[in-house]
Amino acid sequence: MARELLKGNVAFAEAAIRAGCEAYFGYPITPQTELLEHMSRRMIELDRVFLQAESELAAINMVYGAAVAGARAMTSSSSPGISLMQEGFSYIAASEVPAVIIDIMRGGPGLGNIQPSQGDYNQMTKSAGHGDFRPIVLAPATVQEAIDLTVLAFDLADKYRTLVFVIADGAIGQMMEPAELPPMRELTRERPSWALTGAKDREKNLISSLHLGAVELEALNIKLQEKLQHIERSNETRYDAQEVEDAELILVAFGTAARVAQTAVQRMRAEGLRVGLFRPITLWPYPRQALANLTAQAKGFLVVEMNAGQMLYDVREIVGAQIPVEFYGRMGGTIPMPDEVETAAREMLQKIASKTTAREGSNGHVS
């Protein structure tokens, strides 16, 4: 298929359609509304299920309904709407039905603004709402990755019967880039045996997240934790590493922050400075081993995010206490510019050289 100029939100939507999304329920919220609008036209054209729900809360519960009925179902939202959906995430996770959620992140907390941010990292990677669970989290940095990872999301959701989140800051949703869409997959209408389809010639199926007895509920939790461990062991991590082989300082970033960091890295490399970029693509399962391997030669890490420092703590935990991990970030929907990142990186290189780095996680500064 040919490359075409695509808007991120439209690419997410069309990729989902090509991947076999049968049911989409959503609600308008900036900066992802174009995704809903694209679905509203295309899903109807293709005689699939589309509904603009009365709220994000209703939307995620509709996704839950479609999922228990055995359909490939999805929704999308932005940070405040995602908070509303957390109830549904927890129920879906506990029920072990597949679902795909797209979060186009905006400045928060609260109503915040409509500018791009990465402020939902903790919310999306650490849990799927209340209780012990976490989803698979994929983080594209380009419109092409948005397409590829959305298709992957449906496959992973079905494979592991779990929630898969695809998260991107608002810039990726809004930007236009050349990208290639996959061919249309044929919809398989065959329902899994656990799905609710009417108890004809079989025992009735029940899908519920209610288990009143502690013994019963602990058993479910053990099963869910084992599933997560299985996913971690199953080689599903993805990442991109640039110029890290001989790097003294490695920048760690995802999404748009990584693209900004990449420019800074390229500029500094042009001057012969030994810097590199490590970009996780799966935020859970995190490419821990790949990052840990870099501690062999790196003398410092600089985490760059569009938040107050969230992935920072995961990186620190993986890298360990012996090597300094510092932070540069902007909040409130602000995108850092390559100049700022470069300044922060150079300062850290100097500190590495003079071995005077100290640990701090502050915003907009390196110390």
Add this chain to the structure above:
Amino acid sequence: MVTLAKEFNEQLVYERPESLADVHTHYCPGCTHGTAHRLVAEVLDELGIREDTILVASVGCSVFSYRYFEVDACEAAHGRAPAMATGVKRVHPDKIVFTYQGDGDLASIGAGEILHAATRGEKITAIFVNNAIYGMTGGQMAPTTLIGQKTNSSPFGRDVELAGYPMRMAELLAMLGGTVYSVRRSLHDARHILQAKKAIKIAFEAQMMGLGFSIVELLSSCPTNWRMTPQEAVNWVRDAMLPYYPLGDYKVAEALQTKSGRGRP
């Protein structure tokens, strides 16, 4: 059973419906949830739709309703059954999807969801059990609690200045374009129970005909939280609830008119 009848030259007048699971329910003695379950099961049997029916259970005393029906079922979050049912029905338009909800689930936390399912004309059926109190959590005020009624969270009696007025859902939902059948019946005595059954049947038929959203509000008792005996409780439904919640047909689509002649209170 049939063999017995022939032997003694008898006919079977009534037995438990097949769609009702052969388990003992957790409902309190005299709780009309049981009656409502029985009526729905009888209707599923009579319409022959058990194998095509999917229940979206809700949160309240009826949280385990999925144990009591021989149908595929799922458990929705509190209030969200109409949204979940929307997801199920839109994926399986040829199946019969119903929600079974209490007054907290449908009229309080789920008010938005039921309104929108109705206005969209979702082809689902809602069985709404209104007993003017929150049973499962121990007897707190509900949106349908009567003025002056004492509950655990309105110990001095429901005060309109503080808590506003009870909600009449059958009337409210009847006003929405997508609603094709919205009626209120009662379960307080045999005559009304039989009328309620007819209404439930019409509600499911409305879905089978693909007409739109149908709901039957059933005035019900809660002996335990009302602190009454079962008979006193159904008497209270008749004497205190009926005046505020009049029985009637608030919306009956034309296609259902001939059917709805039966069972009007």
Add this chain to the structure above:
Amino acid sequence: MASGRIVIDIERCKGCELCLEACPKDVIALAEHLNAKGYRPVILLDPEHECTGCALCATVCPDGCITVYRDLPQPATARVREAA
């Protein structure tokens, strides 16, 4: 005069007495004993065969405990035989 009988699932019965109140012939009563759940179930107490099989009890029973039978009317051939 129609005659009927009911069969009560006494282990399912919760002794709520709605059937007792609904019965127009007063042939339902609470048993003396307790069932396995600790309720006094109801029983049919009908020495005079007054139960008509009206099924009002089964209609009001929240637990579907009651099965109702009604006698079929005598066949015409039997009456002819009697007359002859």
